[in-house]
Amino acid sequence: MRTKETTEPSWPVFHEIVVMGGSAGGFKVFSAILSALPLDFSLPILVVQHLIPGDDGLFYRHLASTIRLPVIEPCDKQWIKHGHVYVAPANYHILVEQNGTIALSVDDKINWSRPSIDVLFESAAQAFGEQVIAVLLSGANADGAAGMLKIKEAGGLTIALDPATAEYPVMPQAAIDSGAADEVLSAEEIGLRLVKLGSYKI
């Protein structure tokens, strides 16, 4: 386990938002990590899981039935609330605005994906900079690595699933290879880490 502890400043950075991405093999890891979070978890979480078009909310319903936090498939311009999990709808990119609302788009696919993890991560880097926590999970392609690097460059905290524990290691490995990952953790460790980071506030 590698962590960022040694490089963290002596004063705490208050994180505002968690963004997470996954593709093949992400389904199970998302449930495992998010079900570890308590009801009083203080940060909002935005999730992109690659879906087939016409998924019709399958992943969203699965998450909603397995975790404690409220899960929402948002509409455009919906306000982002603390302690809520927002799942990108099939066939839309999901972005965050600086004013704390969700923005959706039907722009071209990025990395053959809509929703694309890079699109979410880059918008989070742009809008919230160092206040972002990014988590990249299992997948068979490199979507998310470029966006994660942007978040790291903006001073945010970036965590990749340990490829040795991922069902499909290509995605987290791409982030690690490009130097985008501050920490490389197992699913269980990511859950614990988020619990700790999400209790900073209030």
Next chain:
Amino acid sequence: MKNPEGEHAEIDLLLETIYQRYGYDFRSYARASIERRIRLFLSNTGYPSVAEIILRIVDDQEFTFHLIHYFSIAVTEMFRDPLVYRAVREKVVPLLRTWPHCKIWHAGCATGEEVYSLAIVLKEEGIYNRATIYATDFNNEALDRACEGIYEMGKLQEATRNYQQAGGKGSFSEYYYARYKAAVMDSSLKERVVFSSHNLASDSAFGEMHLIFCRNVLIYFNRDLQHRALGLFTDSLVHGGFLCLGTKEDLHFTDFRDQYEVVDNKARIYKKKNWP
């Protein structure tokens, strides 16, 4: 990397410059998407910063139109969200029948795929000949393509599947013919269509519409511009007229919710109330 605050300010200046110099108003577009398109433009053209492109925009029209092209890329497909077209068939068409003539405004029609989809539905329901569809967009290049009605053959497979899921009554292949690798839409599908340029950010209302179709356009606007567009739609609709938005565009989150009743929540079809 540049600090985001500085870049936000530069982007404000860029959009202001385009407006002042060329009259195209992107200042009220949804910020996250427009910033993404500007970054895409920067990385494709090799310009190091937004500040650099502001300098060029001032006196280079061709360059500016190239950039504006990035802002207006619209992605659409035939019978996108089949459930919407099914709902139009089942819940809107029966009421459209009760009017002797029906006027439909397809606002932000982009390259026209959904205009042809709607025309097909009206045709199969037997009301096409007493309908007029006003298909508008601010992007004239897209509008020209909509008017041509020629699409990549590869895309027609998905269109055929969508058409069937949308409750299509015939065979989709009746509505186009193949020419080389392209599909040319049957010309009868545009007999009742008027294509024209209209900018929701600056132009005024259309009169006496029975149905307004505006899907996945408002997501690119900020709240102010969204409010303006919804105001135009509300002014343009007859009482009892229908408004159909994108499946993730919820009228409930806007100031107009009290002026409409919900016809189909999943398909985001609303009906303007008689007495607001």
